[in-house]
Amino acid sequence: MAAAVDGSDGTVAVWGAFDLDSFGDQLYPRITEDEIVRRLPGWTVRTYAPLGWERPCRSDGGFVAEPLGERTEKRIAQLAAAADVTLVSTGIRADVSPWFVDGLGAAWERAHPVIWNAVGVEAGSEQIRDALAARRHISVRDEVSAQRLRDCGVSNDITVVPDLGVLVHRLIRAESLRPRVDYFRLMGWYPIDRPALIVQGDQAAVPHVKEIARILRWTLAEVLIADVVILETSESGFADLLAEHLDPNHTYRLPFGLPPEDVLAAIHGSIGTVATDYHATLSSAMLGRRWALLDTTDDHAELASMLEEPTHRATSTEELAEAIRIAFPKQPDPHRYAPLRDKVDTHFDTIAQEAERSWIKNGGNSEHRWADVRRENAQLRAAYRASRLQLAAERRQLLEHIQLAANGTGLAAIPAEEIAKLRADSAELARLQQTKLIRWSSPARRIYGKLK
Structure with a gap:
């Protein structure tokens, strides 16, 4: 382990799938860095992804991660020496990179803590159980993820932390969001004199496009006055298909590949979202906007439960109209989520303490x-x-x-x-x-x- 540099502060490494063109994958390293430097002024945050800048993407907005590279002993030693603590900030799936599960390995992690940073776990495994055996800090974003770890034999303490996206309101100030919306209007991507309804869909929504369009036409006729702004957070073809079934005079499209700051601006400037995306829905709630979630894959029940609005979630297009009818007349109150934000703040406080402890142990001096x-x-x-x-x-x-x-x-x-x-x-x-x-x-x- 390399000694800390005299007269300098420490370094936190953040690993994740930050080289993907996805709103969520680009959003979370920004939140994590913002919260780390808020608590540890002067510290450096270095982000890493499997391919990093070797696989540039349109939606990174210049927030480019370093490549993790091939998993060799030499590379593990380099990464261990480059930071005082490492945070894994990505979903744990069956096909996930071994970096995110195995970390630096038990030998290196005695002096360099590796912490799961409120991750979502899709499935447990013996590999995960063995990799987590010696780790002191394991945090997941919901009870379902915690139970999956317990089911595969993880006996360590597991902390359930609300999704880090509950702090998205701190990432960029409202006065900085408005000029971005003005730019959207200038480009013809956003209505000028009518409210905007953000509509987002992914691959799972493509088979239901005609029904979704029918429900949107009903919504605009019976529930609210607005123009549709189609938002693409992943390439699925949904936007093209949906636009064919809506009134072109009251339909706008934001281009694919916008950085998270622009996506947040679009949501902030709207009256709400009708979306299939977990992160777009969560952002809408945290920014004080209305939301209805179409969850045809039945993956986001925990999100609706966390937001305490299960009736805003529809598992089929037949339920979507009712979810909209319930959700959109309400006046949102983002302050109700203060307890969730307090829990995430406590989580980042713990990370900051662990980082300082590791930094001092490695020779850091304040x-x-x-x-x-x-x-x-x-x-x-x-x-x-x-x-x-x-x-x-x-x-x-x-x-x-x-x-x-x-x-x-x-x-x-x-x-x-x-x-x-x-x-x-x-x-x-x-x-x-x-x-x-x-x-x-x-x-x-x-x-x-x-x-x-």
């Missing part, structure tokens, strides 16, 4: 952080001193003008540009006091002051 705090504290003191001097001078100037006014000269004698300057300076000081540097460094400065 002394340089105190040096940074001391340097920033000195800069802040200088800035405050200058602000106080400027404020005192401005107050003296203001008092002089007030005295002139009391003597009958009046405020009219004060030049307009000078008043404007005083207001601007006051606003600048207020902005300075509200900056992240001032607010976030407050605890560190208090601690530093006590130590001083």
